Amino acid sequence: EWQQVFELVQPDLIFGQEAIGNFPTLHYPLPITHYPLPNQIMIPTGGSSGQIRFTIHTWETLMASVNGFHQYFGQKPVNSFCVLPLYHVSGLMQFMRSFTTGGKLIIRSFKQLESGELLDINPAEFFISLVPTQLQRCLENPKLTSWLSRFHTVLLGGAPAWESLLEQARHHRIPLAPTYGMTETASQVVTLKPEAFLAGNNSCGQILPHAQVTICSSTGEILGTNQTGIITIEADSLSLGYYPMHPKSKWRRKRTKGATKNLKSDDLGFFDEKGYLNVVGRSSKKIITGGENVFPAEVEAAIQSTQLVTDVCVIGIPDLQWGQVVTAVYITNNKTVSKALLQTALEEKLSKYKRPKYWVPVESLPRNSQGKVNYEQLQNIASAWLNSQKASSSLLGSLGRMK
Numbered sequence: 001e002w003q004q005v006f007e008l009v010q011p012d013l014i015f016g017q018e019a020i021g022n023f024p025t026l027h028y029p030l031p032i033t034h035y036p037l038p039n040q041i042m043i044p045t046g047g048s049s050g051q052i053r054f055t056i057h058t059w060e061t062l063m064a065s066v067n068g069f070h071q072y073f074g075q076k077p078v079n080s081f082c083v084l085p086l087y088h089v090s091g092l093m094q095f096m097r098s099f100t101t102g103g104k105l106i107i108r109s110f111k112q113l114e115s116g117e118l119l120d121i122n123p124a125e126f127f128i129s130l131v132p133t134q135l136q137r138c139l140e141n142p143k144l145t146s147w148l149s150r151f152h153t154v155l156l157g158g159a160p161a162w163e164s165l166l167e168q169a170r171h172h173r174i175p176l177a178p179t180y181g182m183t184e185t186a187s188q189v190v191t192l193k194p195e196a197f198l199a200g201n202n203s204c205g206q207i208l209p210h211a212q213v214t215i216c217s218s219t220g221e222i223l224g225t226n227q228t229g230i231i232t233i234e235a236d237s238l239s240l241g242y243y244p245m246h247p248k249s250k251w252r253r254k255r256t257k258g259a260t261k262n263l264k265s266d267d268l269g270f271f272d273e274k275g276y277l278n279v280v281g282r283s284s285k286k287i288i289t290g291g292e293n294v295f296p297a298e299v300e301a302a303i304q305s306t307q308l309v310t311d312v313c314v315i316g317i318p319d320l321q322w323g324q325v326v327t328a329v330y331i332t333n334n335k336t337v338s339k340a341l342l343q344t345a346l347e348e349k350l351s352k353y354k355r356p357k358y359w360v361p362v363e364s365l366p367r368n369s370q371g372k373v374n375y376e377q378l379q380n381i382a383s384a385w386l387n388s389q390k391a392s393s394s395l396l397g398s399l400g401r402m403k
Helices: 003-007 059-073 089-101 108-116 130-141 142-148 163-171 194-198 296-305 339-346 376-403
Strands: 041-045 053-057 079-081 106-109 125-132 153-158 176-182 186-192 210-214 229-235 241-243 262-272 277-282 287-289 290-295 311-317 323-331 358-360
Touching: 003 041, 059 089, 059 186, 079 089, 089 106, 089 125, 089 186, 108 130, 125 130, 125 262, 130 142, 130 153, 130 163, 130 210, 153 287, 163 176, 163 296, 176 194, 186 210, 210 262, 287 323, 290 311, 296 311, 296 323, 296 339, 311 376, 323 376, 339 358, 358 376
Parallel strands: 079 106, 079 125, 125 153, 153 176, 323 358
Antiparallel strands: 041 053, 053 241, 176 186, 210 229, 229 262, 262 277, 287 290, 311 323
């Protein structure tokens, strides 16, 4: 990751908990020809590609997000209990909300929280932001579950949340607020209010005041209610582009003076009759197997609902016959869980073509601190496992013929 950073920038100073080995003597691969302009705030994003990029924000774009947040929730000042990294937009914006509204800010590591090191505060006065895997771990601890239920709002984002996790949180009366946003939008542009969540709503919520979100077809046509298409965002909080700022990295701008910018996301979704956004999955992650479309998020949610795995990610593996085959890379703490058991558990939950053909057991998934999966690494892990299985089968076949 540091090498990727050094390929983009030549930092004069690095602040962090640990020293970067031989930083003073590092040789940068190429001279930097584009320097950030004054007052630009560059926030790193890896997304699902694993390749670090810097989104270019300004004080104005970040403040647009802050203002939209407190207008939507009607809360000012904003008190934040931050357990996410400050160098990610999810942590940075918690600081911004509290700093600019005169609120309180508590910074703790998630490990401290998970180990039960709870501070003597009134959670009802605070917002806390979690990613789904963090929420899952908290719900495994009755003490943490009770503590979370006392917060003003528990923001949930960074990765898709599966239905069984949401149901579990609702059962424990966690005031959850699922969100939709990204580094490019300075965090959330759509959020579900806790009261709607507790009433049974599993969507990502409604649009915040500083943004406009539409659903478009591949040709740019705006689609109607309950029609699935590309989630397209216009917002005052939208970043200027990626560093270095090449013309192709800028978002399409409207020609009218003062108009906002437009970002065509990689996400597919639809708005229901009440204006709630439902995210279906990533367009680029869609699996086409035998001519059928499969969205990994749906398959992952079904697998999670079996409660046979602790984490799972579904990908498509290239196949000569089917084009791609649905493959589940999963973690389980139960040694009795087998491929056959998992397949049986999905029979009444998914159509046959959506069920994984390959099941790859692993000890951990390549997730970053925000819970996002590095899909390039995951493809390599799955391919290596499948190749080893084929090699083992080939060897056993050869031994059988020798007998």
